Amino acid sequence: KAGVTQTPRYLIKTRGQQVTLSCSPISGHRSVSWYQQTPGQGLQFLFEYFSETQRNKGNFPGRFSGRQFSNSRSEMNVSTLELGDSALYLCASSQDTQETQYFGPGTRLLVL
Amino acid sequence: DAKTTQPTSMDCAEGRAANLPCNHSTISGNEYVYWYRQIHSQGPQYIIHGLKNNETNEMASLIITEDRKSSTLILPHATLRDTAVYYCIVRPFQTGANNLFFGTGTRLTVIP
Numbered sequence: 001k002a003g004v005t006q007t008p009r010y011l012i013k014t015r016g017q018q019v020t021l022s023c024s025p026i027s028g029h030r031s032v033s034w035y036q037q038t039p040g041q042g043l044q045f046l047f048e049y050f051s052e053t054q055r056n057k058g059n060f061p062g063r064f065s066g067r068q069f070s071n072s073r074s075e076m077n078v079s080t081l082e083l084g085d086s087a088l089y090l091c092a093s094s095q096d097t098q099e100t101q102y103f104g105p106g107t108r109l110l111v112l
Numbered sequence: 113d114a115k116t117t118q119p120t121s122m123d124c125a126e127g128r129a130a131n132l133p134c135n136h137s138t139i140s141g142n143e144y145v146y147w148y149r150q151i152h153s154q155g156p157q158y159i160i161h162g163l164k165n166n167e168t169n170e171m172a173s174l175i176i177t178e179d180r181k182s183s184t185l186i187l188p189h190a191t192l193r194d195t196a197v198y199y200c201i202v203r204p205f206q207t208g209a210n211n212l213f214f215g216t217g218t219r220l221t222v223i224p
Contacts, residue, residue: 004155033211035214043212043214045211045212058211090155090156098205101158101212103148103156103158
């Protein structure tokens with residue numbers, strides 16, 4: 001099976017812009033979780049989607065949002081970008097909520 | 113919040129076994145121990161997980177103490193490609209709890 005794929009792999013934006021990142025889970029996986037990784041804060045959970053519904057949310061401002069489509073593909077959106085949003089954004093998929101999560105390669109976002 | 117304690121860094125000679133300890137003294141009965149590793153800002157790679165019995169797969173072995181308060185990940189014959197940050201994660205087995213709490217992990221350096 002193909003692994004989790006994320007697009008784009010690299011992105012440069014400027015402050016105030018918005019960005020949309022995409023994640024395609026492993027075939028058959030219905031749960032998609034998003035994480036942010038920065039040098040200062042490490043890996044932090046953003047939110048999880050299962051069957052098109054957000055099931056769990058981390059402690060991030062409302063500028064961070066996401067959605068999941070009927071084919072389990074997921075997108076996350078960050079509006080009004082700030083310099084501190086520069087990070088590696090990781091997507092992970094699992095068959096169900098309690099199952100093992102498998103991570104994609106990540107999208108590296110640089111905000112200038 | 114991370115419920116695990118790991119050494120910040122470890123070295124291991126190539127070809128020797130790498131033994132990575134993890135303390136999880138507050139683990140609950142329904143919580144699993146998961147191990148992931150991250151190689152130079154790639155997405156975390158799942159290694160192994162267990163509840164109370166020792167586990168082995170093609171990548172590693174996981175030894176969990178009888179009281180479940182600590183565990184050791186064993187890479188039997190470390191190679192240079194095993195140089196990475198290794199994360200030990202305690203994860204509850206329950207619906208709606210698909211968020212992984214990553215601590216700071218152990219940076220393993222395999223030395224030629």
